[in-house]
Amino acid sequence: MPGINADIPRWQYPPTSDKEFDYAKLETLDLSQITGSEYENVPAEVVQKIGDAFARDGFIYATNHGLSSEQIHRQFSIAQHAFDGVSEADKARYAAKILEEGDFTGYKPRGHWKLRGVRDQIEHFSLGGQSYTPERREKIFPPALAPLVDEIEEFTEYNHDHIYRKILTVLSLVLKLPPNALWDLASNKDERFDLFRYALYHPPSPDEDVKTDGVRLQGHTDFNAVSLLYSQPIVSLQVLMPDNVWRYVRHVPDALVINLGDAMHFISGGYLKQTIHRVVSPPDASQVPYRRMGVFYFAQFNRSTRLTPLAASPVAASTGTSFFDNGRKSPTAWEWECSRVKAYGQDGSKKTIDGGHEEEEMIGGEKVVHYN
Ligand SMILES: O=C(O)CCC(=O)C(=O)O
Numbered sequence: 001m002p003g004i005n006a007d008i009p010r011w012q013y014p015p016t017s018d019k020e021f022d023y024a025k026l027e028t029l030d031l032s033q034i035t036g037s038e039y040e041n042v043p044a045e046v047v048q049k050i051g052d053a054f055a056r057d058g059f060i061y062a063t064n065h066g067l068s069s070e071q072i073h074r075q076f077s078i079a080q081h082a083f084d085g086v087s088e089a090d091k092a093r094y095a096a097k098i099l100e101e102g103d104f105t106g107y108k109p110r111g112h113w114k115l116r117g118v119r120d121q122i123e124h125f126s127l128g129g130q131s132y133t134p135e136r137r138e139k140i141f142p143p144a145l146a147p148l149v150d151e152i153e154e155f156t157e158y159n160h161d162h163i164y165r166k167i168l169t170v171l172s173l174v175l176k177l178p179p180n181a182l183w184d185l186a187s188n189k190d191e192r193f194d195l196f197r198y199a200l201y202h203p204p205s206p207d208e209d210v211k212t213d214g215v216r217l218q219g220h221t222d223f224n225a226v227s228l229l230y231s232q233p234i235v236s237l238q239v240l241m242p243d244n245v246w247r248y249v250r251h252v253p254d255a256l257v258i259n260l261g262d263a264m265h266f267i268s269g270g271y272l273k274q275t276i277h278r279v280v281s282p283p284d285a286s287q288v289p290y291r292r293m294g295v296f297y298f299a300q301f302n303r304s305t306r307l308t309p310l311a312a313s314p315v316a317a318s319t320g321t322s323f324f325d326n327g328r329k330s331p332t333a334w335e336w337e338c339s340r341v342k343a344y345g346q347d348g349s350k351k352t353i354d355g356g357h358e359e360e361e362m363i364g365g366e367k368v369v370h371y372n
């Protein structure tokens, strides 16, 4: 693999919890069951099982994605290097223009978001998951990461071309469309704006944890189409399950935790669920002192894709649900992303509703609720 010799410290995974918690029961998709030169073949029972899981829970695990433990571990080591091997001055120089442009590309410092007046403790380094031209390389990557760019690019391409593509085949069949229908909405290279992210959750102070009730990343839906989260040992991610109970996601070594975002929800007429999830302080006290590292691939449709229910899908049509003033004001995938990125985590722009949750009006009259 190119750049593999770039000598960086190896990430030490925190110890895995051996305690039992109220874990979410999630289905598993074995990605090796999707075959064919264009990943067009999926056994009918897999389509049924995964379609039901995405319509009900919105979250699944995926295994047999074709990446080795070592390749995944390497990404966690690169993540560590992106935070520990880059100076604070360079992080500021390569800061993301989150409020100005609604774009996460670059570094997000701790404290950009606030929850109940408390600054968040999460650092990000996010990259657009598309080819890195020489100009983009210089603009996005601080010098300390330059030797790793080819390796990072190879990983992001794999996430898009193989893992995301397979998920899109399954979902196309779930929506009773031809197997390549959703891939056709996501494979225009000139319009790609997937986001690949390394995230570092620093442990907050006990005082901060009290003020936020242990919530470290407020309950939210993702803005994009399909999110791929590389499973990591610290028990912390919670999913709001169909019975309205927050349940933890169990760590499955080398598996992917996959969830759907707003874009997929809208184009499926609401059939596919954009499930609410959040990150809280670890229920296993022995994990509390550890830094929690994340490797996430947020896959998107092409920028100009209109987020309106797909007319060709009988499943999308059958829900009878439409959005954005009956489609008259449907944004593109890009417009929706920018509008949500700018507004997220900015205390004060919302109104409090039932249950102490907060509601905010987004473009096209759609409402977004932030769950506490
Ligand atoms: O940290 C995690 O496990 C999930 C993060 C997440 O939900 C997000 O960044 O959208």
Ligand SMILES: [Fe+2]
Pocket: 220, 221, 222, 277
């Ligand atoms: Fe999320």
